[in-house]
Amino acid sequence: MDDAAIVVKNLNVGYLSDYGIIKVLRNVSIDIPESKITGIAGESGSGKSTLATTVMGFVNPPMFVEDGTVIVDGKYDILSMSKDELNKIRGKVISYVPQAAQNSLNPIRKIKETFIDILKSKGMDYYANTDIVHRALEDVGLTDRQVLDMYPFQLSGGMKQRVVIAISLLLSPKILIMDEPTTGLDVVVQYEILKLLKKIQKEKDLTLVIISHDIAMLFEISDYIGVMYGGQIVEYGKYNTLLEEAYHPYTYLLLSSIPTVRSRGRKLPRIPGDFEGFIRYPKGCVFSSRCPFARPECRENLPETVAYDKFGFYKCSRYPEWRNEVKKAYE
Numbered sequence: 191m192d193d194a195a196i197v198v199k200n201l202n203v204g205y206l207s208d209y210g211i212i213k214v215l216r217n218v219s220i221d222i223p224e225s226k227i228t229g230i231a232g233e234s235g236s237g238k239s240t241l242a243t244t245v246m247g248f249v250n251p252p253m254f255v256e257d258g259t260v261i262v263d264g265k266y267d268i269l270s271m272s273k274d275e276l277n278k279i280r281g282k283v284i285s286y287v288p289q290a291a292q293n294s295l296n297p298i299r300k301i302k303e304t305f306i307d308i309l310k311s312k313g314m315d316y317y318a319n320t321d322i323v324h325r326a327l328e329d330v331g332l333t334d335r336q337v338l339d340m341y342p343f344q345l346s347g348g349m350k351q352r353v354v355i356a357i358s359l360l361l362s363p364k365i366l367i368m369d370e371p372t373t374g375l376d377v378v379v380q381y382e383i384l385k386l387l388k389k390i391q392k393e394k395d396l397t398l399v400i401i402s403h404d405i406a407m408l409f410e411i412s413d414y415i416g417v418m419y420g421g422q423i424v425e426y427g428k429y430n431t432l433l434e435e436a437y438h439p440y441t442y443l444l445l446s447s448i449p450t451v452r453s454r455g456r457k458l459p460r461i462p463g464d465f466e467g468f469i470r471y472p473k474g475c476v477f478s479s480r481c482p483f484a485r486p487e488c489r490e491n492l493p494e495t496v497a498y499d500k501f502g503f504y505k506c507s508r509y510p511e512w513r514n515e516v517k518k519a520y521e
């Protein structure tokens with residue numbers, strides 16, 4: 191316990207595009223604790239999926255890694271492993287469920303055939319391993335085995351998502367990364383899927399990383415939260431620490447902009463402006479142009495990363511001064 195399941199160090203990742211090189215991840219470092227739920231929050235385009243795919247070693251053109259390391263489960267140096275080596279650990283040590291995975295279940299193949307393909311890709315025979323498949327389906331609450339003889343279109347969105355989770359857990363990985371696991375599902379089904387994920391995480395002592403733009407949902411389920419902005423993780427820490435005392439103004443503003451019953455009728459703080467983009471990237475703090483608490487030096491100088499506890503950190507050189515200004519501005 192209390193070790194890191196994923197260690198990312200000084201990761202810089204970009205894309206080759208018609209406009210030249212677009213550098214997206216900028217010096218990302220994070221230790222993700224094992225046996226906990228980590229939520230990675232951030233607006234669309236902040237680099238969440240780029241981070242997840244790099245951690246999985248899915249680095250294919252136009253994406254490229256400039257430098258940095260990713261160590262998984264204390265021993266797998268992902269970015270120096272071959273495709274064959276990566277294939278051996280994917281599914282067994284670390285699994286990944288991409289965004290909208292439930293929609294990419296092959297529509298003309300029965301669920302059983304998808305399991306046959308997956309096991310085959312790992313050199314395993316379906317019929318010799320039906321017990322594993324049945325257990326995986328039971329784990330996600332699909333106790334009726336008839337589901338194996340159904341086509342994806344015969345399943346509801348929630349059932350498809352359960353199948354996808356069963357596939358990702360088939361070979362008992364220690365780590366599961368899920369990209370937007372509840373997007374596109376109705377609210378009741380979202381709640382059921384979250385409850386299921388929490389149950390599975392506890393029962394299997396899984397390290398679960400959930401990536402989403404839905405910060406309210408992440409705060410519901412996570413033990414730790416990372417906040418991404420413009421290709422950086424600007425803050426990481428225990429969810430209740432961030433909730434009670436965010437160290438980074440962006441975290442504070444994101445949390446304050448979530449409507450609650452209590453805020454009804456009150457004006458919510460908003461985040462002014464837009465991110466400059468990865469081409470006209472800010473020189474100093476990445477959030478400085480939108481930060482109501484920024485000083486001229488924030489625009490010029492990169493903030494230090496301030497670490498605390500075992501895993502927490504933030505990138506703001508104006509903490510704690512900006513907290514006093516919050517009181518004057520909004521409270």
Ligand SMILES: Nc1ncnc2c1ncn2[C@@H]1O[C@H](COP(=O)(O)OP(=O)(O)OP(=O)(O)O)[C@@H](O)[C@H]1O
Pocket residue numbers: 205206207212214232233234235236237238239240241252403468
């Ligand atoms: N194939 C690509 N070619 C060029 N640039 C890309 C490509 N994929 C992503 N990018 C760039 O990387 C940025 C981050 O994308 P990424 O998908 O990692 O963000 P995200 O936070 O996961 O967003 P979303 O929630 O919308 O998926 C994008 O804004 C875009 O500029």
